[in-house]
Amino acid sequence: MELYKQHQIRIYNSLTKSKQEFKPINDGNIGMYVCGPTVYSNVHLGNVRTFMSFDLIYRYLLHLGYKVRYVRNITDAGHLENDADEGEDRISKKARLEKIEPMEVVQQYTVDFHNVMSKFNCLPPNIEPTATGHIIEQIEIIKDILDKGLAYIVDGSVYFDVLKYNETAHYGVLSGRNIEDAIHNTRTLDGQSEKRNPQDFALWKKAKPEHIMRWPSPWSIGFPGWHLECTAMSTKYLGKQFDIHGGGMDLKFPHHECEIAQSKACFEKDPVNYWMHANMLTLNGQKMAKSTGNNILPNEIFTGENTILTKTFAPSVVRFFMLQAHYRSVLDFSGDALEAAEKGFFKLMEAVNNLSSIKAGKISTIDLNSWKDTCYNAMNDDFNSPILIAQLFEAVRFVNLLKLETETLTQEDLTHFIKLINSFIFEVLGLENNVKKDTSAQLSGVVEVLIKLRNDARANKNWALSDQIRDELIEKGIQLKDGKEDTTFTVN
Amino acid sequence: MELYKQHQIRIYNSLTKSKQEFKPINDGNIGMYVCGPTVYSNVHLGNVRTFMSFDLIYRYLLHLGYKVRYVRNITDAGHLENDADEGEDRISKKARLEKIEPMEVVQQYTVDFHNVMSKFNCLPPNIEPTATGHIIEQIEIIKDILDKGLAYIVDGSVYFDVLKYNETAHYGVLSGRNIEDAIHNTRTLDGQSEKRNPQDFALWKKAKPEHIMRWPSPWSIGFPGWHLECTAMSTKYLGKQFDIHGGGMDLKFPHHECEIAQSKACFEKDPVNYWMHANMLTLNGQKMAKSTGNNILPNEIFTGENTILTKTFAPSVVRFFMLQAHYRSVLDFSGDALEAAEKGFFKLMEAVNNLSSIKAGKISTIDLNSWKDTCYNAMNDDFNSPILIAQLFEAVRFVNLLKLETETLTQEDLTHFIKLINSFIFEVLGLENNVKKDTSAQLSGVVEVLIKLRNDARANKNWALSDQIRDELIEKGIQLKDGKEDTTFTVN
Numbered sequence: 016m017e018l019y020k021q022h023q024i025r026i027y028n029s030l031t032k033s034k035q036e037f038k039p040i041n042d043g044n045i046g047m048y049v050c051g052p053t054v055y056s057n058v059h060l061g062n063v064r065t066f067m068s069f070d071l072i073y074r075y076l077l078h079l080g081y082k083v084r085y086v087r088n089i090t091d092a093g094h095l096e097n098d099a100d101e102g103e104d105r106i107s108k109k110a111r112l113e114k115i116e117p118m119e120v121v122q123q124y125t126v127d128f129h130n131v132m133s134k135f136n137c138l139p140p141n142i143e144p145t146a147t148g149h150i151i152e153q154i155e156i157i158k159d160i161l162d163k164g165l166a167y168i169v170d171g172s173v174y175f176d177v178l179k180y181n182e183t184a185h186y187g188v189l190s191g192r193n194i195e196d197a198i199h200n201t202r203t204l205d206g207q208s209e210k211r212n213p214q215d216f217a218l219w220k221k222a223k224p225e226h227i228m229r230w231p232s233p234w235s236i237g238f239p240g241w242h243l244e245c246t247a248m249s250t251k252y253l254g255k256q257f258d259i260h261g262g263g264m265d266l267k268f269p270h271h272e273c274e275i276a277q278s279k280a281c282f283e284k285d286p287v288n289y290w291m292h293a294n295m296l297t298l299n300g301q302k303m304a305k306s307t308g309n310n311i312l313p314n315e316i317f318t319g320e321n322t323i324l325t326k327t328f329a330p331s332v333v334r335f336f337m338l339q340a341h342y343r344s345v346l347d348f349s350g351d352a353l354e355a356a357e358k359g360f361f362k363l364m365e366a367v368n369n370l371s372s373i374k375a376g377k378i379s380t381i382d383l384n385s386w387k388d389t390c391y392n393a394m395n396d397d398f399n400s401p402i403l404i405a406q407l408f409e410a411v412r413f414v415n416l417l418k419l420e421t422e423t424l425t426q427e428d429l430t431h432f433i434k435l436i437n438s439f440i441f442e443v444l445g446l447e448n449n450v451k452k453d454t455s456a457q458l459s460g461v462v463e464v465l466i467k468l469r470n471d472a473r474a475n476k477n478w479a480l481s482d483q484i485r486d487e488l489i490e491k492g493i494q495l496k497d498g499k500e501d502t503t504f505t506v507n
Numbered sequence: 508m509e510l511y512k513q514h515q516i517r518i519y520n521s522l523t524k525s526k527q528e529f530k531p532i533n534d535g536n537i538g539m540y541v542c543g544p545t546v547y548s549n550v551h552l553g554n555v556r557t558f559m560s561f562d563l564i565y566r567y568l569l570h571l572g573y574k575v576r577y578v579r580n581i582t583d584a585g586h587l588e589n590d591a592d593e594g595e596d597r598i599s600k601k602a603r604l605e606k607i608e609p610m611e612v613v614q615q616y617t618v619d620f621h622n623v624m625s626k627f628n629c630l631p632p633n634i635e636p637t638a639t640g641h642i643i644e645q646i647e648i649i650k651d652i653l654d655k656g657l658a659y660i661v662d663g664s665v666y667f668d669v670l671k672y673n674e675t676a677h678y679g680v681l682s683g684r685n686i687e688d689a690i691h692n693t694r695t696l697d698g699q700s701e702k703r704n705p706q707d708f709a710l711w712k713k714a715k716p717e718h719i720m721r722w723p724s725p726w727s728i729g730f731p732g733w734h735l736e737c738t739a740m741s742t743k744y745l746g747k748q749f750d751i752h753g754g755g756m757d758l759k760f761p762h763h764e765c766e767i768a769q770s771k772a773c774f775e776k777d778p779v780n781y782w783m784h785a786n787m788l789t790l791n792g793q794k795m796a797k798s799t800g801n802n803i804l805p806n807e808i809f810t811g812e813n814t815i816l817t818k819t820f821a822p823s824v825v826r827f828f829m830l831q832a833h834y835r836s837v838l839d840f841s842g843d844a845l846e847a848a849e850k851g852f853f854k855l856m857e858a859v860n861n862l863s864s865i866k867a868g869k870i871s872t873i874d875l876n877s878w879k880d881t882c883y884n885a886m887n888d889d890f891n892s893p894i895l896i897a898q899l900f901e902a903v904r905f906v907n908l909l910k911l912e913t914e915t916l917t918q919e920d921l922t923h924f925i926k927l928i929n930s931f932i933f934e935v936l937g938l939e940n941n942v943k944k945d946t947s948a949q950l951s952g953v954v955e956v957l958i959k960l961r962n963d964a965r966a967n968k969n970w971a972l973s974d975q976i977r978d979e980l981i982e983k984g985i986q987l988k989d990g991k992e993d994t995t996f997t998v999n
Contacts, residue, residue, distance in 0.1 A: 024595060077593050084608070084611070114578070115633075116634065116744060117624075118634045118636065118744060119576070119633045119634055121634075122631065122632070122634050122635055123633075125635075126631045129621065133622075139614065139618045140614070141607075141611045141614060141615075142608065142611055142613075142614050143614055144610065145637075145640060147640050148637060148639050148640035150642075150643055151642055151643060151722050151723065155723070168550070221908045230643050231643065231647070252608060252610060294764045336577045396911075450771065454946065454947050454950050454998055455946050456984070457950055457983055457985060457998055458946050458949055458953065460982070460983030460984060460985075461953045461954055461957065461980065461985060462953055463983070464957060464976070464979045464983060465953065465957060466978060467955060468960065468976075470698045484956070484960075487959075488953065488956060490952070491949055491951045491952025491953055491956060492948070492952060493949060493952075493953060506946055506949055
């Protein structure tokens with residue numbers, strides 16, 4: 016029997032602002048969409064945390080035996096500098112500044128993003144669609160929304176008519192913003208904008224002559240609005256209604272609000288059953304920002320090329336650190352917190368390495384089922400990884416007692432215990448037991464000790480001992496070479 | 508001064524069947540397009556060799572200081588089972604067999620491809636466009652070719668009219684095939700095909716009801732022909748005429764021939780100045796084929812999970828092996844050949860590791876310039892990596908003589924020599940000096956030898972020696988623990 020039949024997950028739904036029992040639309044199958052990066056700069060650590068949070072969620076759903084179709088997009092066009100549909104396209108701007116083709120910008124930062132995700136052991140999604148790969152699908156949705164009278168054309172651009180939409184639906188259902196208040200509080204249009212109302216948003220923008228990324232459409236040669244791509248791609252691959260939509264907290268408004276409006280306008284359905292939002296990462300208690308220098312890139316953590324940390328940390332240690340906080344809590348990143356996490360990580364891995372040396376006993380003196388239930392209950396309760404990790408440290412305590420044979424487990428229970436620990440640590444949390452200490456320096460040191468002992472033996476004309484040391488080293492794969500001045504060695 | 512101003516490359520051009528002096532269209536800038544994989548299965552080793560060949564070429568052009576825009580596509584739609592525009596789309600078929608969405612197939616094998624390329628240290632291209640990301644561009648080209656009367660529509664599909672094209676141009680200019688002979692020799696159409704002539708090829712295919720990957724077009728809901736994507740993407744990112752187009756030998760006909768025809772029909776220009784084709788890889792003297800089992804996947808070489816090889820090989824060793832053959836020669840892959848390459852690789856890396864211990868002399872007794880010229884001449888002569896590698900072994904000989912001080916180099920020459928060796932090995936050949944022997948087993952072995960000596964000392968009541976061994980080990984980072992039965996150790 017699939018595990019999911021035994022486990023009822025509860026998810027905090029940003030739409031209802033409450034934890035709800037999770038019921039997928041199709042039993043045993045889950046459609047999940049997560050907003051991916053806009054690839055115009057190196058992925059920052061806050062984004063990494065968001066993607067890692069959804070990686071944890073994806074991994075747990077897979078662990079429970081669900082068939083998950085996980086779609087995470089790459090935004091390679093249409094994301095303007097600000098949310099008011101003004102300013103340059105972020106990728107076009109970077110391309111202009113670096114004097115390269117926009118798709119070179121896209122490639123450079125897509126490669127960086129994939130490398131970083133892979134280092135953090137985040138599983139790739141099942142589909143990774145791009146905005147430029149779905150221009151036709153976006154145009155089809157715009158046609159449909161125009162047909163329904165919920166968008167209007169101004170000089171080759173198409174805008175979504177939020178006020179008209181709000182007459183029959185509720186714009187603000189996710190973010191809780193009230194459209195009337197918003198209209199009341201926003202500045203009047205300065206005459207520069209083509210929009211009827213500041214709340215309206217672009218579905219299609221006519222390209223200015225200097226705008227390089229452009230495609231033909233029924234309205235103009237131009238490019239799609241940023242919000243539209245996610246509607247086009249999520250519904251193409253997951254259907255007009257699907258289970259889970261995730262993203263960073265900052266995307267709730269306007270991005271996700273606009274997605275809901277577009278989908279309802281076009282397909283006349285609420286697109287998503289469970290909206291999930293991952294919380295922020297701060298650095299030393301403050302917002303990360305390039306401008307203030309309070310900023311660190313993922314690779315800079317591994318290489319040590321940064322001014323924030325005094326030592327390097329392995330990706331799995333950073334991952335462990337991040338999963339020690341719940342995805343909906345703000346998390347502060349600091350050297351001290353990472354060092355504490357590293358100690359915990361090594362403690363956990365040491366326990367994993369010790370599992371194989373535990374001997375089974377005649378009876379089980381540990382209540383394995385109770386421990387296991389606590390672990391699953393934590394994850395079933397809105398993916399509470401910090402509680403799971405606390406339970407894993409409880410398991411470390413068990414491992415130590417089992418090694419001392421103060422406690423015992425039957426062979427059957429021991430096998431089950433080992434399987435559970437491995438599942439939680441490697442499969443669900445996605446940690447890797449590969450942070451190895453390089454021992455080549457120690458090897459040289461120890462061989463030196465022996466060379467010295469052998470020199471002493473030779474000085475004392477103890478040829479037997481001298482030969483014994485040489486021969487035993489050969490057996491262990493070390494070949495001594497006596498030179499004019501000193502003795503060196505090679506490793507076979 | 509950029510290096511390329513001192514070095515005249517000669518490239519074997521498949522179009523003229525001769526080596527030609529290479530002159531880029533824009534001085535100092537190079538546009539290079541290479542046909543990438545169709546992502547419906549794990550990338551096979553023959554494809555890896557092709558991409559590695561162009562990686563060598565790309566790296567050498569970068570080394571010479573050229574600004575290269577290297578475009579390599581991902582074919583994620585339109586590649587049918589056979590070249591006669593018949594059969595299923597390869598990706599759609601795989602999706603149908605595995606009961607998943609075609610874009611899940613695309614994602615799975617794109618991720619595999621990128622992982623394999625990264626393991627072999629192949630640099631990512633500057634742009635990596637997909638066929639599905641350029642449907643609009645392909646439709647625009649078809650419209651143009653139809654306008655020029657060089658294509659025709661049958662029941663929603665569009666075919667390129669090869670005979671009509673051949674009236675004013677030469678279809679067969681690359682492959683050397685004669686269209687009249689081809690018509691004479693091919694079977695007559697069996698009435699199943701919509702084509703006027705078997706040589707014609709699809710620009711757009713109307714989708715059958717079961718075909719999942721489909722887009723609207725002026726002619727039908729369908730999908731583009733395979734050859735068209737490369738024309739659309741190469742010209743979009745490199746212009747209507749560009750410098751280098753590469754691919755595997757098997758793509759020369761019909762794929763590249765059709766690309767030339769499409770470009771000339773649409774833009775009235777020869778699209779490519781230098782056509783380059785990489786040769787085949789055989790396995791134990793025979794064609795690789797899944798059906799016969801004479802087949803090995805890249806990852807199977809690294810993990811040892813295969814029935815072809817008796818040991819594992821590191822990616823850099825395989826890369827070194829492949830670059831020991833010229834890209835236009837057939838290369839046979841076998842365990843013996845890899846073992847020989849591995850020995851050579853370690854010899855080279857040992858020399859690299861020894862470079863830092865060479866002391867400068869008062870005069871230079873080695874003719875460094877002559878050696879350097881031979882290296883560059885090899886690469887300038889159609890990227891002859893085997894000759895470059897032979898010269899690197901000559902450099903290994905130099906390193907050994909320099910270590911013995913039988914030969915000497917002045918400090919200036921020595922610095923230059925070290926820089927050149929590093930450039931050729933790491934920058935140009937793209938090898939990695941990271942194939943480390945894991946010495947943890949040797950460390951345990953050597954510590955055991957010392958524990959034994961210490962036990963002997965204790966048995967002889969030689970407490971001084973026993974304490975000395977313990978204390979010196981602590982100094983070297985090894986902590987002994989005397990247990991009831993035996994002595995164990997931990998590494999700090």
